[in-house]
Amino acid sequence: MATFYRFVVLLAWARILAAATPDPARHRGRRHTVHRLAHNDPVNDLASLLTPEGRALLDEVRDTDPARELAVATRLRREHPAALVSAALGQARLRQRAVAKFGERDATRMFFTPNGVEQSTRASVATYRAECLYALGVRSVADLCCGIGGDAIALARAGIRVLAVDRDPLTCAAARANADALGLAELIEVREADVTEVDTAGCDAVFVDPARRSSKRGRIFDPEAYSPPLSWAVSAALGAPLGLLKIAPGIPHEAIPEAATAEWVSDGGDVKEAMLWFGRDVTPGARRATLLPAGAGLHVTPAPRSPTPKYARSDGTCTSPTAPSSAHTWSPRWPRSWRAA
Numbered sequence: 053m054a055t056f057y058r059f060v061v062l063l064a065w066a067r068i069l070a071a072a073t074p075d076p077a078r079h080r081g082r083r084h085t086v087h088r089l090a091h092n093d094p095v096n097d098l099a100s101l102l103t104p105e106g107r108a109l110l111d112e113v114r115d116t117d118p119a120r121e122l123a124v125a126t127r128l129r130r131e132h133p134a135a136l137v138s139a140a141l142g143q144a145r146l147r148q149r150a151v152a153k154f155g156e157r158d159a160t161r162m163f164f165t166p167n168g169v170e171q172s173t174r175a176s177v178a179t180y181r182a183e184c185l186y187a188l189g190v191r192s193v194a195d196l197c198c199g200i201g202g203d204a205i206a207l208a209r210a211g212i213r214v215l216a217v218d219r220d221p222l223t224c225a226a227a228r229a230n231a232d233a234l235g236l237a238e239l240i241e242v243r244e245a246d247v248t249e250v251d252t253a254g255c256d257a258v259f260v261d262p263a264r265r266s267s268k269r270g271r272i273f274d275p276e277a278y279s280p281p282l283s284w285a286v287s288a289a290l291g292a293p294l295g296l297l298k299i300a301p302g303i304p305h306e307a308i309p310e311a312a313t314a315e316w317v318s319d320g321g322d323v324k325e326a327m328l329w330f331g332r333d334v335t336p337g338a339r340r341a342t343l344l345p346a347g348a349g350l351h352v353t354p355a356p357r358s359p360t361p362k363y364a365r366s367d368g369t370c371t372s373p374t375a376p377s378s379a380h381t382w383s384p385r386w387p388r389s390w391r392a393a
């Protein structure tokens with residue numbers, strides 16, 4: 053019995069001591085909204101940056117030189133929770149990296165994840181794609197695999213309503229924060245879901261930008277190892293009035309479906325990506341190359357199939373297997389910016 057009482061007394065003391073121990077999150081008596089959030093959870097870290105305190109801190113660390121981060125962090129931790137300080141410094145670093153893709157004005161207002169910066173479409177290419185879709189009459193798009201919203205932002209700015217879908221909770225939180233930060237929340241609905249389970253009926257177009265990197269294997273070259281696989285993305289695109297896929301520019305040509313027009317896009321002299329177009333206004337088998345920022349390009353349509361092909365030899369081989377029936381600058385059906393400058 054005596055042991056039992058000793059145990060009860062010890063327990064009572066332990067509780068009293070625990071209550072008396074200062075909460076490390078309650079810094080010098082200051083009240084911070086973010087203290088109520090769990091730390092070391094990236095979604096909560098992002099949420100903490102969206103509070104007034106988080107936004108003020110982001111402004112303060114905006115131009116922090118990475119070489120001075122430790123000193124800055126030590127100073128700021130006297131006034132703010134450690135988790136918030138490291139989230140702000142990490143976000144500032146990501147924003148600095150994102151300037152090359154999104155420009156200073158947008159990058160310093162947006163929210164990124166490390167993968168999101170890496171995988172997002174640069175604004176110049178996303179804007180080109182969005183303007184093409186708008187010129188083709190598209191007013192609503194299902195942006196499947198939206199990431200942090202690189203394409204969704206450009207689509208919304210072109211005047212297109214976007215259903216933006218991604219399965220990663222942190223990525224969705226960043227996409228939502230970006231739509232808000234850039235005043236586009238009215239046009240962008242972010243949905244956290246697996247794209248293979250989303251109903252896109254009612255959208256004028258479906259755009260899929262599959263993940264082509266994995267944390268374990270790095271860059272993925274096999275289109276069937278994309279997430280979702282290319283074959284799924286092609287069937288989703290074929291099921292829409294207009295379907296568009298973003299793929300790696302080095303895709304093996306034999307992996308390009310016959311129904312697609314394939315387009316390679318370069319920006320500032322670097323080949324950035326390839327796109328596969330499906331649906332109305334698309335010439336199966338056609339190839340295009342577009343040079344940004346000028347918008348100049350080349351459009352090659354395939355030779356029509358005929359019983360006696362122009363390039364056929366009597367032994368059945370071709371003089372030029374790639375000889376096109378026509379190679380020209382843009383057809384007037386495509387947007388102005390697609391025509392040769």
Ligand SMILES: C[S@@+](CC[C@H](N)C(=O)[O-])C[C@H]1O[C@@H](n2cnc3c(N)ncnc32)[C@H](O)[C@@H]1O
Nearest residue numbers: 172173197198199200201202203219246247279
């Ligand atoms: C290349 S990134 C998209 C980048 C985006 N277009 C942009 O510009 O920001 C691919 C995204 O696909 C998402 N993803 C991969 N498989 C998915 C799936 N089955 N369902 C939903 N999202 C998926 C990943 O979480 C990743 O954010």
